[in-house]
Amino acid sequence: MTVATAKSLGLVACETCGRVARAPRDPQAAARCPHCGDPLHSRLPASLARTWAYLIAACVLYVPANLLVMMRSSDVTGTRSDTILSGVIKLWTDGAPGIALVVLVASVIVPLMKIGVMAYLALSVQLGWTRFRRQRAQIFRFIERIGHWSMLDVFVVALLVALVDFKVARVEPGPAALAFGVVVILTMLAAKSFDPRLIWDVAGQHADTRGTPDASCPPTSGP
Amino acid sequence: MIATQTPPRTLVVCPHCDAVHRMVTVRQGARVGCHRCGCTLCSETRLPLQALLASTIAALMFFAIANLTPLLTFELAGERRPAPLWAGVTAVWTAGEPMMAMIAGLTTLVFPFISLCLLLYALLPLAFGPPAPGYRRVLSALRWLRPWSLLEVFFLGVLVALVKLTDVATVVLGPGLIAIVALSLLMVRLGSFDLALLWDHAPPVAR
Numbered sequence: 305m306t307v308a309t310a311k312s313l314g315l316v317a318c319e320t321c322g323r324v325a326r327a328p329r330d331p332q333a334a335a336r337c338p339h340c341g342d343p344l345h346s347r348l349p350a351s352l353a354r355t356w357a358y359l360i361a362a363c364v365l366y367v368p369a370n371l372l373v374m375m376r377s378s379d380v381t382g383t384r385s386d387t388i389l390s391g392v393i394k395l396w397t398d399g400a401p402g403i404a405l406v407v408l409v410a411s412v413i414v415p416l417m418k419i420g421v422m423a424y425l426a427l428s429v430q431l432g433w434t435r436f437r438r439q440r441a442q443i444f445r446f447i448e449r450i451g452h453w454s455m456l457d458v459f460v461v462a463l464l465v466a467l468v469d470f471k472v473a474r475v476e477p478g479p480a481a482l483a484f485g486v487v488v489i490l491t492m493l494a495a496k497s498f499d500p501r502l503i504w505d506v507a508g509q510h511a512d513t514r515g516t517p518d519a520s521c522p523p524t525s526g527p
Numbered sequence: 528m529i530a531t532q533t534p535p536r537t538l539v540v541c542p543h544c545d546a547v548h549r550m551v552t553v554r555q556g557a558r559v560g561c562h563r564c565g566c567t568l569c570s571e572t573r574l575p576l577q578a579l580l581a582s583t584i585a586a587l588m589f590f591a592i593a594n595l596t597p598l599l600t601f602e603l604a605g606e607r608r609p610a611p612l613w614a615g616v617t618a619v620w621t622a623g624e625p626m627m628a629m630i631a632g633l634t635t636l637v638f639p640f641i642s643l644c645l646l647l648y649a650l651l652p653l654a655f656g657p658p659a660p661g662y663r664r665v666l667s668a669l670r671w672l673r674p675w676s677l678l679e680v681f682f683l684g685v686l687v688a689l690v691k692l693t694d695v696a697t698v699v700l701g702p703g704l705i706a707i708v709a710l711s712l713l714m715v716r717l718g719s720f721d722l723a724l725l726w727d728h729a730p731p732v733a734r
Contacts, residue, residue: 309545309565315541320667321726324538324547341732342665366611374589395691403690406683441564455634459684460691462615464620467601467608477624478724485630491549494672505562523704 316344348499357424358494365487373478375461378465380472386478388412388457408459410456411484418454418491422498423448429502440503454488457481490505558691570722576728580650580722582713587643589710594636597701598685601692611703613682626635634677639714642672646717653728663729666722673718682711 309316316327321340328335335344348354373385386394388411394403421443428440459482468475539548544564554557559569590612593613597609613636620628645665657672661666685707 308547310540311545313547315538315540315547319542320670320722321729322539322542322723323726324540331571336732340648340667340726340731341668370662377539393538398689403687407687410683415658433632445543445566452674452677453680453683455680456629456684456687458631459615459635459677459681462627463599463610463684463688464617465689466610466614467688467698468603469608470603470606471724472604473695476622477619477627480617481619482624482627482630485627489620489630495673500543500564504544504546512719517544 307504309442309501310508311346311505313379316346318342318344319393322492347501348497350501351497351502352426352430354497355422355494356491358497359426361469362415362487362490365483365490366415366419369480369484369487372480372483374457374480374484375464375478376476377464377468378476380394385478388484389392391457407457410453414454415487415491416449418447418451419497422491422494425503426500437503441500444495444498444500444503451495452488454491455485458485458488541568556669576609576650576724577599579646579717580654581711582617582648582717583643583646586710586717588714589644589706589713590640591712592706595704596703597699598707599689599692600699600701600702602699603695609701611701612707634675635681638672639676641716642669642676645669645672648699649725658730659727661701666725666729669725669731670722676714676718678707679711682707 310324311327314327315324316335317324318337318340320342321337323339325335325337325339325344327344328329336342337344370388372387372392376385376386377384378384386389392404392408393411395401395407423445427439458481461475461477464475465477537550539550539565540546541561543566544561546561546563548562548568551559553569558567560566561568593609595706597611597614600607600609602608613632616628616636617634619631645668648659649662649665649669650671685704689698691702
C-alpha cells in the first residue's frame with residue numbers, strides 16, 4: 305500500500321508548530337517554517353548517526369553505572385555500599401517488595417529495554433526492514449514515553465543524602481549515581497534524535513520511484 | 528531561503544510517520560489517530576487558554592510551597608533534617624558530586640521553573656489581547672524544555688525514599704509533600720497539551 309506522505313507531496317511538517325509548509329525546491333537549502341520561523345526538516349538531520357552515537361555512549365556508561373557504588377550508607381553498625389542491583393535486593397529483603405519492583409523496573413529493566421529497543425529500531429531502519437512497521441512505531445512511542453522514569457534512583461539517592469545527614473548515620477552518593485544519570489540522559493537524547501518517520505520511508509521510497517501516490521488511498525489532496 | 532507561502536491549515540501531517548491527512552472536524556474530546564502508524568493526532572478537548580493560565584499560576588505557587596516547606600522531615604536521636612524540594616540538590620553538591628547535583632537541579636528546579644515562567648509569559652498577555660513580544664521564541668523554547676522536566680519522577684522518588692526510611696526512624700510528612708503531588712499532576716498536564724494550541728495565536732513571521 306502506498307500512502308501519501310508529506311515528503312512525497314513536496315511538503316514538510318514543521319516539528320515545532322505542527323503546520324504544513326512547502327518543501328524548498330533545493331533539498332539542500334535550509335528552509336524555515338513560514339508560520340513559526342523555526343528550521344524545517346523533512347527528516348531529522350543525521351538521525352541514525354546521532355542515535356547510534358548516543359546509544360554507544362549510553363552502553364559504555366551503563367557498565368560503571370551498574371558496577372560502581374550508587375550510595376554509601378553508614379550508621380553505628382557499620383558502613384554499607386550499594387550498587388543499583390544490591391539496593392533493589394536490600395529493599396526486597398527488608399520487606400518492601402512492591403517498592404523493590406518499582407525500582408527494579410525503573411532502574412534496571414527500563415534502561416536495558418530502552419537501549420535494546422533503540423538499537424533494534426536503528427538497525428531495522430539501517431537495513432531497510434519493511435516488516436512490523438506499525439509495531440515498531442508503537443514500540444518507539446512507548447519507549448519514548450517511559451524513558452525518563454529511569455531517573456528515579458538518582459533522585460532517591462539525592463533525597464536520602466539530604467535527609468540522612470547525622471553524626472550517627474549518613475548517606476553519601478557514589479560515583480554510579482552520576483554515571484547512571486548520564487545514561488538516562490543519553491538514552492533520552494538517542495530517542496529524541498531518532499526520527500520515527502524513517503521506519504516508514506522504505507515504503508515511501510517505492511512511492512517516489514513509481515511516481516504520484518495512489519489516488520485510491522485516504523486523504524491525498526494537495527494544498 | 529524561506530518557503531514561498533503558508534498553505535491554509537487544511538492538512539495534518541502525522542509527526543511520527545509523515546502520512547498526510549485532511550483536516551476534519553470532530554466532536555469534542557474525540558481521539559483522532561493516524562491511519563498508518565496509529566499515533567494520536569489529536570485528542571485535545573479544546574482546553575481554554577484560561578484553564579492553562581490558571582494551571583500555570585497554580586503550579587508556580589505549588590513550586591514555591593514545595594521549595595519553602597519540607598516534603599519530608601527525618602528525625603533521628605532528637606535531631607531533625609527537613610528536606611524541601613531543593614534539599615537533595617544542595618546536599619549532593621556539598622557531598623562532592625557537583626555533576627550529579629546539576630542533573631538533579633536542572634531537571635527538578637531550573638527547567639520546570641523556566642518552563643512555568645515561559646508559559647506564564649506566553650499565556651498571560653493572551654488573556655487580555657495580542658501575544659507578548661518574543662511569543663514565537665518562547666513557544667519554541669517550551670518545546671525544547673518539555674522533555675527535561677522530571678518533577679513527576681522526583682515525586683515517585685520521594686515515595687521510594689519514604690518507604691526506605693520509615694523502618695529506620697521517624698519520618699514526618701510536611702506540607703511540601705502535598706504541594707509536590709499537585710505540582711507533579713499540573714506539570715504532567717502542562718507538559719503534554721498540544722503546543723499547536725498556542726501556535727494558533729502566534730503572530731506571522733516578519734519577512
